[in-house]
Amino acid sequence: xxxxxxxxxxxxxxxxxxxxxxxxxxxxxxxxxxxxxxxxxxxxxxxxxxxxxxxxxxxxxxxxxxxxxxxxxxxxxxxxxxxxxxxxxxxxxxxxxxxxxxxxxxxxxxxxxxxxxxxxxxxxxxxxxxxxxxxxxxxxxxxxxxxxxxxxxxxxxxxxxxxxxxxxxxxxxxxxxxxxxxxxxxxxxxxxxxxxxxxxxxxxxxxxxxxxxxxxxxxxxxxxxxxxxxxxxxxxxxxxxxxxxxxxxxxxxxxxxxxxxxxxxxxxxxxxxxxxxxxxxxxxxxxxxxxxxxxxxxxxxxxxxxxxxxxxxxxxx
Ligand SMILES: [Zn+2]
Numbered sequence: 001x002x003x004x005x006x007x008x009x010x011x012x013x014x015x016x017x018x019x020x021x022x023x024x025x026x027x028x029x030x031x032x033x034x035x036x037x038x039x040x041x042x043x044x045x046x047x048x049x050x051x052x053x054x055x056x057x058x059x060x061x062x063x064x065x066x067x068x069x070x071x072x073x074x075x076x077x078x079x080x081x082x083x084x085x086x087x088x089x090x091x092x093x094x095x096x097x098x099x100x101x102x103x104x105x106x107x108x109x110x111x112x113x114x115x116x117x118x119x120x121x122x123x124x125x126x127x128x129x130x131x132x133x134x135x136x137x138x139x140x141x142x143x144x145x146x147x148x149x150x151x152x153x154x155x156x157x158x159x160x161x162x163x164x165x166x167x168x169x170x171x172x173x174x175x176x177x178x179x180x181x182x183x184x185x186x187x188x189x190x191x192x193x194x195x196x197x198x199x200x201x202x203x204x205x206x207x208x209x210x211x212x213x214x215x216x217x218x219x220x221x222x223x224x225x226x227x228x229x230x231x232x233x234x235x236x237x238x239x240x241x242x243x244x245x246x247x248x249x250x251x252x253x254x255x256x257x258x259x260x261x262x263x264x265x266x267x268x269x270x271x272x273x274x275x276x277x278x279x280x281x282x283x284x285x286x287x288x289x290x291x292x293x294x295x296x297x298x299x300x301x302x303x304x305x306x307x308x309x310x311x312x313x314x315x316x317x
Pocket of ligand 1: 160161162172173174175176179181182
């Protein structure tokens, strides 16, 4: 079995998996990221890659694939722009190539996760597939005709930044108002809870420090029938459904899989959006897109980064 190191680089931690070409994970090395400066993050990436490479299970690994947030130049592996890390033109690929003799490939983390879910996860066997990773933001990737869409400058699949509420929405990390990510991510759910709070003066839902507020507690309150939680959840689900219907209009995929932290809401989330997605689907046959929960969970990024490396990167051939 061929093996590659698949690295999933996130804003708060980095994980390197030893991944087989059957999608199996043979070992994992993880480190928290506290300092988001380029040199500090590069050091954390090297630590987890070194850990993986020293592991006997990584013997004869053929490549290192890195999934990183932001817009990535596919040949050099430079991170052209990453709002998460506040990096511009960070030479991630080139700096790592100085350290390792193995080929290094870098691509956007959500594109990697899409490749992982499409090759080994819930999307296996589909020709037209979309993955959304819904966590603090919304990442995405589109498979069309069996191939991951890369786009002219590796920007295809930035579904999180199509605007769904340009006049009355929340400000997005990218600077625009009402992006899908600002409205329908875990952060979006918390913001919806604040937005409806004046209608629930006796609610204790948001009675804690802001950095201790999680989207999960708002979802749980909604599931338990709490009025404030439900009002926030309904607005969140309405915005999520709007974005999903737009994706269906653009791509008409067989399947849209919802991954990332918020997807642990599972069937509750799917039930909350299905009818509204159908209502908003006009020109594409209704029901022609299955909306499901992704399968690989937190492993999708590592498996996908390794899959991307096995393929020699995402550079269009
Ligand atoms: Zn945005």
